[in-house]
Amino acid sequence: MTVDQPPTPGSALWVLAHPRPDSLNGHLFRAGVEALSRDHDVATSDLYALGFDPVLGARDLGDLADRPGNLAALAGEAYARGQTSPDVRAEHEKIARAELLVLQFPLWWYGPPAILKGWLDRTFTDGFAYDTELDPAHGLPRRYGDGGLTRRKALVVVTVGEDERTLGPRGISGDLDSLLFPLTHGALWYVGIEALDLHVVHDADTLDAKGAAREVSRLQERLAGIDTERARPFRRLRDGDYPSALRALHPDLLPGRTDLGIHRVEAPGSLDVPA
Amino acid sequence: MTVDQPPTPGSALWVLAHPRPDSLNGHLFRAGVEALSRDHDVATSDLYALGFDPVLGARDLGDLADRPGNLAALAGEAYARGQTSPDVRAEHEKIARAELLVLQFPLWWYGPPAILKGWLDRTFTDGFAYDTELDPAHGLPRRYGDGGLTRRKALVVVTVGEDERTLGPRGISGDLDSLLFPLTHGALWYVGIEALDLHVVHDADTLDAKGAAREVSRLQERLAGIDTERARPFRRLRDGDYPSALRALHPDLLPGRTDLGIHRVEAPGSLDVPA
Numbered sequence: 001m002t003v004d005q006p007p008t009p010g011s012a013l014w015v016l017a018h019p020r021p022d023s024l025n026g027h028l029f030r031a032g033v034e035a036l037s038r039d040h041d042v043a044t045s046d047l048y049a050l051g052f053d054p055v056l057g058a059r060d061l062g063d064l065a066d067r068p069g070n071l072a073a074l075a076g077e078a079y080a081r082g083q084t085s086p087d088v089r090a091e092h093e094k095i096a097r098a099e100l101l102v103l104q105f106p107l108w109w110y111g112p113p114a115i116l117k118g119w120l121d122r123t124f125t126d127g128f129a130y131d132t133e134l135d136p137a138h139g140l141p142r143r144y145g146d147g148g149l150t151r152r153k154a155l156v157v158v159t160v161g162e163d164e165r166t167l168g169p170r171g172i173s174g175d176l177d178s179l180l181f182p183l184t185h186g187a188l189w190y191v192g193i194e195a196l197d198l199h200v201v202h203d204a205d206t207l208d209a210k211g212a213a214r215e216v217s218r219l220q221e222r223l224a225g226i227d228t229e230r231a232r233p234f235r236r237l238r239d240g241d242y243p244s245a246l247r248a249l250h251p252d253l254l255p256g257r258t259d260l261g262i263h264r265v266e267a268p269g270s271l272d273v274p275a
Numbered sequence: 276m277t278v279d280q281p282p283t284p285g286s287a288l289w290v291l292a293h294p295r296p297d298s299l300n301g302h303l304f305r306a307g308v309e310a311l312s313r314d315h316d317v318a319t320s321d322l323y324a325l326g327f328d329p330v331l332g333a334r335d336l337g338d339l340a341d342r343p344g345n346l347a348a349l350a351g352e353a354y355a356r357g358q359t360s361p362d363v364r365a366e367h368e369k370i371a372r373a374e375l376l377v378l379q380f381p382l383w384w385y386g387p388p389a390i391l392k393g394w395l396d397r398t399f400t401d402g403f404a405y406d407t408e409l410d411p412a413h414g415l416p417r418r419y420g421d422g423g424l425t426r427r428k429a430l431v432v433v434t435v436g437e438d439e440r441t442l443g444p445r446g447i448s449g450d451l452d453s454l455l456f457p458l459t460h461g462a463l464w465y466v467g468i469e470a471l472d473l474h475v476v477h478d479a480d481t482l483d484a485k486g487a488a489r490e491v492s493r494l495q496e497r498l499a500g501i502d503t504e505r506a507r508p509f510r511r512l513r514d515g516d517y518p519s520a521l522r523a524l525h526p527d528l529l530p531g532r533t534d535l536g537i538h539r540v541e542a543p544g545s546l547d548v549p550a
Contacts, residue, residue, distance in 0.1 A: 019333065020346075054329060054389035055323075071381075106346075108395075114390070114393025120383075121388060121389050144447060169523075170523040172419060172510075172512065172517045173461065174538065175533065182386045190384075205345045205348075248440050248441070248445040249447070257534075258536070259532075
């Protein structure tokens, strides 16, 4: 099976993972959706408002709930049989249409809230978001820059309680690009989606009304130029940077480095060169 | 308020995040709990069996569900008022007793399943697991090596579909120590818990019965020596490696490096020195 979900030009999906409409996240969500709607067809998944259940389980396996085996593979077979749960099917339809995916959340324990983690666990289904078969063109799996959801960009909008230094390179909490690598690379890039630079709202817990208004404007301004923004790309599996017997970065590329930034394509003036 | 939850010597809590009792994870769980029970008092939280709800929300805020403000702070105030939800209170009691915390899960999208992520979101409560007040002894917050849950170790047991190279240093999926840094450092170490080296079961989807039996034995052997095992420690905030105005690692320490391994205490023969 060859997975390919072509997006609809000009379509976007905004996924929000925050329980409170009156929060900073709620304000950013409404202002962002409004701004993006000026020149995009925007669907939304307000996960708390939807009561989205993030727990992958028997319901995701259709008739195969009692069959032994890997859960992701079984969920993929249920998908192929048209037995995907209706709540996940509704998300699939929105994801399939969207050329731009916005994922907005507060950083909880240095990652997405459970409701968003489980949105990935349940909706990035085998056969929909990726393909376990090898591509006959090069004999490699269609993942990391390939898969079911190519030709898409994602904008991660994240509010954090800490400042730029604490979450910066060498910051005590780890740099945010590395902390969110499982999301931007492990999930999004795995299925073919290019993540744009993170949109980070620092010191989110202590912003006053003026600060919040400034953040709303900054998000609106970014969204106004989003269609022309380019991602700092990660390396594609099929481009040969990871020799296939090894699945590790070729020893001649960035020798000695083991930070997660090595998985970005090198470019002059890259932000990934250590300071 | 000074948080301090002294553990009960010899007590352990084993948290499992997998839906199927007949899975490899189910087998490892039962065998592991049995082995550990020989010389520990072992409580369990089989999150799927409990039907644990991982979605932090209004129920976690007691009477403060309508009060504006930061959710973690409000959940902390609800905790101080004795209004924590009964399911979370039951977890608090088990966590508070445990000297050893085992967190076992399959790696889904390069992180813990939503049900475990939300167990952290809901149970690592302000005032229980950490303290936002500054410690008068040094004027720093009690976090990263300090907090409510010191004098504890954690063992992370994780099954992965990939091999050691793909998830090793320079592996295409990122090295597992970095991928799980938000858990081992951002959550566990933040509240004072030392994570032992990861216990990783590679190629978990393709193990035959013999391979599974070998993994059960390997886990039992590790557990037999768990009380004398020492963690490769992360740096403590209060030890001065992060100058307080900056909250970034002192420029004289490991200059030029920006990988997440810089947050480990350096030691001769440290595994964190790049190859």
